[in-house]
Amino acid sequence: MAIKSKNIQAIRHPVTDQERALRQGHQGGVLWLTGLPGAGKSTLAFALERRLFDAGKQVYVMDGDNLRHGLNSDLGFSQEDRTENIRRVGEVAALSAGAGIIAITAFISPYRVDRAGARRAAGDKFHEIHLSATLKVCEERDPKGHYKKARSGEIPEFTGVSAPYEIPEKPELEINTGTLSEEECLSIMEDYVEANFG
C-alpha cells in the first residue's frame, strides 16, 4: 500500500533490538498462526502464551475476537474489511515484535497476499506457523457450529466451505493439529521458539 503521508521519516528508537533481547533473554518476533476455522489457532495461541510466559518470555496473543473489540471495531466481514483487518494485525504484531515481545497472532488469514503483507511488516521477525488440520477434521470438530451454518448457507463466504483457504507454501513451521495432541503441538511450538528466538 502506498504511504499517503509524505515527508515523514521513520525515527530510530534509541533503545535497540539488541538491547531489548539482551535484557530479556530472547528476541521479539511474530508467531503467525494460520489455518482453517477449527484448526485450533486461538486455543493453541493462548495455551502457548501461558507456556512461554512461564518459561520467562515476554509474550502476548492477538486474536480476531480480541482485536475486533478495539482496533478493528470499525471493520466488518466484507472482503475489503477482512484484508484491512489482517493488514492492521500484521502492523501491530510487527510493532510488538519491535518492542521485544513475542506476538502470537491467531487469525484464519486465508490469503497468501495478506500473509505476505504481514511478513513484510515484521521482516525477519516473522514466523508463519501453518496449523494444517484438514477440512474434514475441522468440520467434524466444528467447535462453534460455524461449518454447519456455512453448509446451510446461513454464513456466507466461509473459509474452507464457500471461500478459499490458500495453503502456505513455505511456512516456517507446519503442525498437523488434526493428528497431534494439544500437548504435542505446544511442545513443537515451544521448541521452535527456544531454537529461533535466542
Place this chain on the structure above:
Amino acid sequence: MAIKSKNIQAIRHPVTDQERALRQGHQGGVLWLTGLPGAGKSTLAFALERRLFDAGKQVYVMDGDNLRHGLNSDLGFSQEDRTENIRRVGEVAALSAGAGIIAITAFISPYRVDRAGARRAAGDKFHEIHLSATLKVCEERDPKGHYKKARSGEIPEFTGVSAPYEIPEKPELEINTGTLSEEECLSIMEDYVEANFG
C-alpha cells in the same frame, strides 16, 4: 464507535496483568504526551524511553512519524483521517499496556474527544501528560519550520495557528516544556512513573 462485528466475545488472557507486573516489577500503561507542535513530544518520548529502559522498565515509543509508515500508512491529514489516526494509536497503546509495556505516545492529539477515546481504550492504565509550552515558545522554536509555513498558508489547518488545540482539562501531569529544561522534564516524568506504575 459501534462495533460492526457481532457475536464476538473478548477472550480472557490466561496470563493476567498482575502476573506480568510481578514479573517485570511495574505495571503496563500508557503515557499519552499531548501538546502543540514544537512542545517537545517526540524528543521527550524517545529520551524517556532511554531513561525508563535503563531503569529496567519495559517501554516503547509510538509516535506519528513512526506509525504513519505502517499501521496508519493508509491515512492522510483530513479531519477524519486524523481522528482515525488517534483512535488507532489509542487502541494499540492500550493493547501494549495490556501486554505489560509502558507505551509512550507522542501525538499532538489536539481534540479532547479523541484523547477521551484513547483514555477509554486503556481505562485506568491511561496517563495524560500535557506538555504545556505556550504557542509563543513553540512558534519561536519552530524546529521543523512548520509554523512559518502555516503562517504563510503553505500548510493549512495547522494546530495552534489555523486549527485549535484543546487544552487538557484534567491531565494526570502537566509539564511546562517552555520553561523547564529537558533534564527537568525527564526527571518529572521518571518520578511520575516510579510513583504510579509500581
